Amino acid sequence: MEISLHKEEIFSGRILKLERHLVRLTDDSEAYREVVRHPGAVAVVAFKGEELLLVRQYRFPVQKFMLEIPAGKLDSGESPEDCARRELLEETGYGPVELEKLTVIETSPGFSDEAIHIFTCEVEKIGESDPDEGEFVEPVFMKIEEVVKRITDGSISDSKTISGVLLALRRKESQRPPAKAVS
Structure with a gap:
């Protein structure tokens, strides 16, 4: 220690x-x-049927557009659940049907105390997106298979997105009823 x-x-x-x-x-x-x-953040793996709701956003530190799950910084005194709902609505205009916490990741413990609370949910349209001033995000629906392909080929490289999507898919897989045996 x-x-x-x-x-x-x-x-x-x-x-x-x-x-x-x-x-x-x-x-x-x-x-x-x-x-x-860092005050902490949330991220949401948002499903609409067989598609994932991502956002396309330019990230200045890495000088490129990235596809990510919706996410944002916790406000002072705000619960992670409330922040997840707020960020999802602000960035996409969608809201969770039912929010489920997957995990908390520590993004770079070698030099930062940032922790991201990752949630998953099915979503429904409840309003219009209203990003923060100076934030330009474009909601994008993408087939689950395409997201996994892009994670595998490296074109989706955001760590919270990779962690969240893989955990959410694992959770979905474990909740499926077993396949019936073919006789």
Whole structure:
């Protein structure tokens, strides 16, 4: 276990903070750790029958358009379930029929405390999309097989999308009634 001996806040922005810690290591030596603090987020694997609802969005840090499951940052005091409903509606105009939590992933524990709560649901149209200011997302329905193909060939590379889709498909598979034996 590492123990923080001293903390310095290097940056505090709208979404994240950057800290530098002097830590004592298990062998009693000391080292520095840079830590990105993030309020947490949610992501939703949204099914409509045999299709998945994704969003196409330009991601500046990686300089490309990406296909992802709808997701967003938790607001202060907001429950993950409420955030999932809000983000799904804001980004797509759809809402969950029934929301089910799949897992929580820690995105980059080597330098960040960001945790993403991943949910799954069937969706229904309940309104119009209304993304945050400066956010340009395009809802896209895609066949499940096509999403899996794109994950496999690397054209969908977002980690929350890969984790969420594979977990949701595994959950769906385990909930299917067993196939009848052919006589």
